[in-house]
Amino acid sequence: MYEHDVIVVGAGGAGLRAAIAAHEEGADVALVTKLHPVRSHTGAAEGGINAALQEGDSWDLHAYDTMKGSDYLGDAPAIDTFAKDAPEEVIQLEHWGMPFSREEDGRVSQRPFGGLSYPRTTYAGAETGHHLLHTMYEQAVKRGIEVYDEWYVTNVAVTDHDDPEKRECHGCVAYDIKSGKIEGFRANGGVILATGGLGQAFDHTTNAVANTGDGCAIAYRAGAPMEDMEMIQFHPTTLPSTGVLISEGVRGEGGILYNDNEERLMYEYGYANNDGELASRDVVARAELTEVNAGRGIDDEYVHLDMRHLGEERIIDRLENILHLAEDFEGVDGLDEPMPVKPGQHYAMGGVECDENGETCIDGLYAAGETACVSLHGANRLGGNALPELLVFGARAGYHAAGRDMKTAEIQTGPSAESEAGDVEPPVEPGAIDRGSEDVAADGAAVEPTSVIENTVARERERIETLLERDGINHAEVRADVQETMTDNVNVFRQEEGLKTALRDIREARKEYQNVAVSDPSRTYNTDLIHTIETRNLLDVAEAITLGALAREEFRGAHWRAEFQERRDEEWIKHTMLAWEDGTPRLYYKPVILEGDEETYEPKERSY
Amino acid sequence: MSTQIEKQETETEEQESEPAVESPGEKRREQKRQRQAEREAQRETEEATLDDEETVTLKVFRYDPEVEGKQEPRFDDFRVPFHKGMTVLDALIYARDRYDSSLTFRHSCRQAVCGSDALFVNGRQRLGCKTQLSDLDGPVRIEPLPHQEVVKDLVVDMEHFYEQMHAVEPYFDADEVPEGDLEEQRQSRENREKVKMSTRCIWCGACMSSCNIAAGDNEYLGPAAINKAYRFAMDEREGENRKQERLRIIEQEHGVWRCQTQFSCTEVCPKDIPLTEHIQELKRESVKNNLKFW
Numbered sequence: 001m002y003e004h005d006v007i008v009v010g011a012g013g014a015g016l017r018a019a020i021a022a023h024e025e026g027a028d029v030a031l032v033t034k035l036h037p038v039r040s041h042t043g044a045a046e047g048g049i050n051a052a053l054q055e056g057d058s059w060d061l062h063a064y065d066t067m068k069g070s071d072y073l074g075d076a077p078a079i080d081t082f083a084k085d086a087p088e089e090v091i092q093l094e095h096w097g098m099p100f101s102r103e104e105d106g107r108v109s110q111r112p113f114g115g116l117s118y119p120r121t122t123y124a125g126a127e128t129g130h131h132l133l134h135t136m137y138e139q140a141v142k143r144g145i146e147v148y149d150e151w152y153v154t155n156v157a158v159t160d161h162d163d164p165e166k167r168e169c170h171g172c173v174a175y176d177i178k179s180g181k182i183e184g185f186r187a188n189g190g191v192i193l194a195t196g197g198l199g200q201a202f203d204h205t206t207n208a209v210a211n212t213g214d215g216c217a218i219a220y221r222a223g224a225p226m227e228d229m230e231m232i233q234f235h236p237t238t239l240p241s242t243g244v245l246i247s248e249g250v251r252g253e254g255g256i257l258y259n260d261n262e263e264r265l266m267y268e269y270g271y272a273n274n275d276g277e278l279a280s281r282d283v284v285a286r287a288e289l290t291e292v293n294a295g296r297g298i299d300d301e302y303v304h305l306d307m308r309h310l311g312e313e314r315i316i317d318r319l320e321n322i323l324h325l326a327e328d329f330e331g332v333d334g335l336d337e338p339m340p341v342k343p344g345q346h347y348a349m350g351g352v353e354c355d356e357n358g359e360t361c362i363d364g365l366y367a368a369g370e371t372a373c374v375s376l377h378g379a380n381r382l383g384g385n386a387l388p389e390l391l392v393f394g395a396r397a398g399y400h401a402a403g404r405d406m407k408t409a410e411i412q413t414g415p416s417a418e419s420e421a422g423d424v425e426p427p428v429e430p431g432a433i434d435r436g437s438e439d440v441a442a443d444g445a446a447v448e449p450t451s452v453i454e455n456t457v458a459r460e461r462e463r464i465e466t467l468l469e470r471d472g473i474n475h476a477e478v479r480a481d482v483q484e485t486m487t488d489n490v491n492v493f494r495q496e497e498g499l500k501t502a503l504r505d506i507r508e509a510r511k512e513y514q515n516v517a518v519s520d521p522s523r524t525y526n527t528d529l530i531h532t533i534e535t536r537n538l539l540d541v542a543e544a545i546t547l548g549a550l551a552r553e554e555f556r557g558a559h560w561r562a563e564f565q566e567r568r569d570e571e572w573i574k575h576t577m578l579a580w581e582d583g584t585p586r587l588y589y590k591p592v593i594l595e596g597d598e599e600t601y602e603p604k605e606r607s608y
Numbered sequence: 609m610s611t612q613i614e615k616q617e618t619e620t621e622e623q624e625s626e627p628a629v630e631s632p633g634e635k636r637r638e639q640k641r642q643r644q645a646e647r648e649a650q651r652e653t654e655e656a657t658l659d660d661e662e663t664v665t666l667k668v669f670r671y672d673p674e675v676e677g678k679q680e681p682r683f684d685d686f687r688v689p690f691h692k693g694m695t696v697l698d699a700l701i702y703a704r705d706r707y708d709s710s711l712t713f714r715h716s717c718r719q720a721v722c723g724s725d726a727l728f729v730n731g732r733q734r735l736g737c738k739t740q741l742s743d744l745d746g747p748v749r750i751e752p753l754p755h756q757e758v759v760k761d762l763v764v765d766m767e768h769f770y771e772q773m774h775a776v777e778p779y780f781d782a783d784e785v786p787e788g789d790l791e792e793q794r795q796s797r798e799n800r801e802k803v804k805m806s807t808r809c810i811w812c813g814a815c816m817s818s819c820n821i822a823a824g825d826n827e828y829l830g831p832a833a834i835n836k837a838y839r840f841a842m843d844e845r846e847g848e849n850r851k852q853e854r855l856r857i858i859e860q861e862h863g864v865w866r867c868q869t870q871f872s873c874t875e876v877c878p879k880d881i882p883l884t885e886h887i888q889e890l891k892r893e894s895v896k897n898n899l900k901f902w
Binding site for chain 1: 642672673674675678691692693694695698705706709710712713715716717718719720721722723724737738740742759760761763766770774777778779780781782785786789790791792793794795796797800803804807808809810811840843845846
């Protein structure tokens with residue numbers, strides 16, 4: 001068994017920031033990651049990092065924009081904390097040597113971004129995430145922070161108590177991918193889950209293959225509720241064959257979207273007559289899919305994004321990176337032909353419920369970054385707000401887990417924060433399968449940390465042995481079934497019947513999953529095994545997304561419902577929460593907090 | 609691959625001729641073998657129905673120190689249906705998910721930023737995800753990065769590479785820290801431009817694998833690590849003291865002077881970093897630095 005004060009699971013932006021913070025606080029900290037830190041998906045972020053740095057700008061303007069952008073589903077304490085902490089975090093990155101783009105006077109550059117009332121997005125070319133990730137990894141190296149790379153955390157070790165709010169997390173269990181060894185990790189201060197996104201629940205996503213919602217599913221099964229899981233952001237311009245992102249910059253520079261009849265769809269079909277191609281992400285994504293569904297898509301699948309008219313010089317000057325992406329990943333020369341694009345899953349606004357200090361309702365269990373839902377982005381994340389989120393809340397989780405005395409959180413977590421019970425009737429009893437083998441609490445009334453961890457290790461060993469030993473179907477089939485139904489039914493457009501179909505399909509996939517087995521018998525670098533365990537996690541997050549989408553009977557932010565075409569503030573300014581109860585998700589609601597530090601946010605129509 | 613199938617068939621026959629006492633575990637393993645054989649057969653049938661013009665053949669290096677029959681390195685052929693825009697990584701994923709789930713390789717972002725799928729494809733170091741099959745002559749030969757220890761199939765041990773990266777103290781370390789939490793260190797646009805290309809490294813290891821010197825000298829820092837040293841030594845914000853220390857690191861016996869300017873690192877770098885040039889520039893810096901003491 002390994003022992004540290006703080007264990008951080010996942011070593012992307014949030015994980016690295018948390019580890020550095022815990023280390024600064026004097027804790028002995030370790031990063032456990034299924035990749036290597038520099039392979040994390042934070043490196044793929046292009047846009048930038050929002051922070052109010054200049055005179056004339058201020059944290060409360062940033063907070064206001066974020067609340068409005070969230071379509072009033074964000075919690076004010078989270079948003080205020082975020083906007084206040086962001087500037088210092090960004091300048092700290094600068095002190096750590098991050099190669100930001102610079103102004104003539106040598107200060108970091110800031111540019112305008114969608115939904116922002118002030119140009120407050122700092123950036124490093126169009127590779128901001130790459131530079132942020134590497135700068136932070138460098139700082140982790142400088143501090144000698146221990147990294148267990150290519151170790152896959154399969155579960156957390158949590159005490160057994162009926163009430164999740166009385167449970168304690170003592171550590172986690174990880175599988176060494178290189179050797180096949182399964183070991184317990186004891187964390188005296190806390191375990192921070194920073195495992196990133198869950199895009200692989202969909203078959204078309206900008207997310208990395210490793211983004212399988214591991215942290216979400218692990219925390220959920222341990223008893224920490226998932227919040228606002230239906231809020232999935234779809235990006236309108238991704239390459240059809242891979243999901244690789246084509247930056248909003250193309251439309252910003254004047255790129256035009258055409259349908260199969262070579263019509264400029266945004267204007268000719270009147271989707272956004274004022275803004276055209278520069279309408280907000282959700283609007284453009286819906287427009288593209290409407291065209292495809294009406295039979296005006298190309299190959300019944302996508303539309304064209306044309307930038308040829310901008311001229312070679314301007315394209316190479318400002319959009320060179322896009323030429324490479326189209327060429328390398330789609331085999332299309334953007335100078336000679338239009339690029340095929342379609343909407344793709346991009347970001348999960350929901351996640352593991354936690355407070356401003358990153359803590360979940362389970363003592364000692366934290367979540368940060370895309371895995372978490374402090375309730376910052378609400379129903380819609382503004383571009384440039386994901387990177388400061390992982391800095392601010394990664395750091396806070398790290399400090400708190402390492403024992404820093406911090407202001408008591410205003411956001412309440414756990415089932416006791418319930419305002420009302422959910423009343424959605426799913427077509428099937430989702431998830432009420434395979435209980436027992438997946439129970440997460442330690443056996444009996446054990447409260448001694450070591451035995452809690454040992455029991456969890458024993459269960460994980462048994463689970464992995466079983467998967468390796470028995471015969472069965474390949475996980476890839478189950479994974480593909482889930483991804484397909486999610487893309488067919490829980491995509492940009494959602495309607496009741498489709499959501500119910502998806503729940504039935506997920507239930508079917510759950511049954512199928514009972515028969516999965518790993519056919520590669522090797523203990524050495526068994527990716528078949530890793531992907532099989534990941535698929536289990538995808539089932540839980542896919543189900544949560546779908547149940548949340550079925551429950552939320554309104555149109556808010558990224559969540560569009562055929563039957564409900566309006567935002568219904570009176571009834572729906574509340575979070576959809578899912579708690580794991582003996583393998584069955586229990587739906588309930590939690591009020592949104594609109595009372596901020598300075599003023600109470602009044603819901604207004606979100607129009608730009 | 610055919611040898612493996614034959615082997616499985618033989619084992620099956622043996623089982624049938626000796627229906628001795630079967631333990632539950634043995635029964636499971638037997639079912640597992642049968643299932644594997646069925647998959648192989650399904651793959652053969654599926655491959656047989658593919659039209660030659662619509663497929664691409666991969667010759668993939670296989671090795672697993674643990675599994676009998678895979679301990680001896682060999683190449684397996686996979687015929688994969690081809691479509692426009694398909695990359696080497698797409699083909700490998702298809703082969704793994706449809707034909708043989710034990711086929712092992714690293715990959716994650718599949719957009720050339722995570723650096724995990726550097727492979728030796730048709731005799732050259734490339735990222736699997738950004739290499740279009742249409743640009744390659746078939747059959748496409750896929751091997752692990754040369755000069756690295758193979759862990760399994762296409763996965764190599766990156767430890768040595770990481771150690772060399774860490775050896776150059778790869779972190780920003782300014783002589784003076786600005787006072788105040790919101791006070792920036794100014795950097796000129798020109799200086800940022802100077803270090804820009806060097807900051808694009810994704811640690812894929814292609815350069816190290818392509819370097820003849822690194823292949824023969826295990827202690828040579830190698831192009832990626834020297835480029836990392838360049839990234840900081842040329843950053844005006846770090847200051848003169850730190851620069852002196854950085855030059856001392858790269859001047860060591862197995863540092864910049866080992867480079868023989870063969871340009872193979874620069875040739876294979878998937879991020880177009882002028883690695884050889886950066887190494888030469890550090891050599892010049894080093895000379896200038898030493899001359900001033902004479």
